[in-house]
Amino acid sequence: MSIDRHVVFAGAYGTENTGDDAPLLVMAEGLRRRHPDVRFRFTVLARRADPLIESAAAASFIPNPEYDSREAAAGKWFRGFNFGDDRADLARIDETIRDADLVVAGAGNVLIDLAFDLFRGPIPLLASYAFMADLHRTPLMLYGITAGPIKNPHARTLSAWIARSSAVATCRDEASAELLREIDQGLEIEVHPDPVLALVPASDTRFDAALAREGLTRESSRPRLAVAWRDLDFLGFDRCILIDALRALSEEYALLFIPQTTGPDGDDRELAQEIVASLGDAEVRAVTHRHSPEVLMRFYELAEVTLAARLHGAVFSTCSGTPVAALAYLPKVSSFMETVGLSASCVDIEDATAASLVAAVGRARQVDGARLASRTQRVGEAVSAYLEHASTLLRLDDRASPRPHHADRKNELRVGDSSGLFGTRWRSRSSPS
Template sequence: MPNIVLSGYYGFGNAGDEAVLFSIIKALRKIDPEVSITVLSHNPGETAEQYGVGAVNRWSVKEAAEAIKKSHLVISGGGSLLQDVTGIKSLFYYLGIIFLGKLLGKPVMLYAQGFGPVFTNFGRKITRTVVNRVDYITVRDENSAAELKKLGINRPPVEVTADPVMILEPEKNEMERARVLLSELKAGGTFFEADKPVVGVSIRDWPGCELFIEGLAKVCDDLAASGWQVLFIPMHYPKDLILSQRAAGFMKEEAYILEKELPVQSLLGVFANLDLVLGMRLHSLIFAAASGVPAVGICYDPKVEGFLKQVGQINAGNVECIDYNTLKKAVFDAALNPEPLREKLKDRVHQLRRRAWDNAELAVKIARGKQTVT
């Protein structure tokens, strides 16, 4: 029975990263029902209960080492783990787990990661040294592959696949549950109406974003005045919830807020009931694509721009320089003419879904000793 250890940003209440974890576990079990999985988690008790896996404290070197010793493969990913935008300590942590895996003689795979950016010279040097020791790398986009090559990662083979979450498809029962959940939402004195179009809005905090939030609120007002319902969907609690409440507070029209944190498949059911997504969080755009819902993205990181390009959806511009008029045009272009965007999703999502399964197939082969490692 293969034993696999998963390292990532797990147990922190980030819907995107929890969706990644859920998807990896689901894919590995589909490929090999006998697989045993242990997750390095910030909240191991909750992770173990929610996903039916083994889980240990990610901050305990002893617990992590014991889990890795028993494993046949260490997976780092998915998500954007190897970057120093959120701080050099985060980069060192994930490199440390990779190094520990190799130190203990285990094969290590970077699983559908979105690589970079790594800005600091020391960060780039240590990343190059450690990552050139791993056994196999899959990345979720061409930009990540190019960044790895630019950094001098030349020893392990690199394969471009797709984000792990792309394996997910909305389930009919979850879509129905989501319809019931939405019908119970209330904004001011008004209940959510099933027969009106709805835009899901997913935003995150960003330095100096106050003017952007005010402009976004005006665009949401314009949509509401045109007959749309506006639903804010936080992806990271409580940070995104607080920001969503602030954005809704700037609006003159009423807006709904999904205040309850939902399991991954339930959240996907909500996205499947939308008509349009206006997203800043990468995984809000991935959920939209997996659900066949047209999307307009607001970029704060190359990963967002890269995914929008992959699935042929609208890039409204960078959060640091986008203005009200530009955002309004992008949103209304999508709202008034969604069919070309839907057609692009049909063409591209099937291919990305197949590539996302490739990650799990490769991981199981390595864990079972059927894949030659470098």
């Protein structure tokens, strides 16, 4: 007799950010490998459609309540939350969560209040999903999340409620767990490594095809420095620091820019073009196409060392056995570098100078790549804890759920209107009946 399970994923999907997309692939592929006899159906709540990741994860994407752009969102709450809005998409989300066996929220920066209002920003968005999950007795799992900064008092209260409402709450760094425990000392938070460490790299055949598409070869006449950078203007970081560092490093290395995000909310390829224009006659190449996470990871194999501000540029690089020097613009970066034993080549953004970045690259270059890959693999083995929790909440493992009442409630008799939170009387006239 076949077993069917429906999992809903809620995170920063549909933004073309490789670091946000990769955890979806890890969980989806991991569950399929762990339970080959189960027919899984994966639904992803996403800002935009994304055929590349939809195909890679064998999942269905449906619109979440976010607007497509900051301009469209100006002065508004989430779609469906404003007076006169069409609530068809919101009703579909509610019905999807109602009919699911598990909601997986994350991984990534889901509890952060850089943007926060009653129905604006990542925390209220996750709270709306948590409310629907609790209403419909569908267990919620916080999956390798990062928390912070959370300074707004209401955001802190709401974040604690979300964590309390979850059947399992996991963070990918100790600083996030400590912050949540500081907000509410009664919270049960587990810490496990970044789930992306368990991403299975693409085959040689697929990687060779990607190299041909980019016009790159595995060999290079000069050692390569991979650059995985992001725009840090919002933190007041002086880009000249990076440019001066790359000018100095280009005397020894050929530079290879690898974009971790390619979407309209921020395209690393555009940033790379701006930086390259300031580097004069340095030898520079850039990856210019979008690639699925398991393919993009392998581009770091081409380099001797990586300079990263992107967290998952650092993660992909260590998985490939390429040492990393990183700029810690948030605690999640320094936490990861400590986890894989590379704290010596991590520079805090407050202390960053061109000289300190160059020196960090030099220290990273001394790290043995094979040992780094082996150490990263050992750390990544702990990622299995995420799959164990998901399997338990899906009632696919024998051991008891850590909070059984959440899993048990799903099979209790439901009370009230089975049409969902947004029943017929709540839908707009243009919504489907």
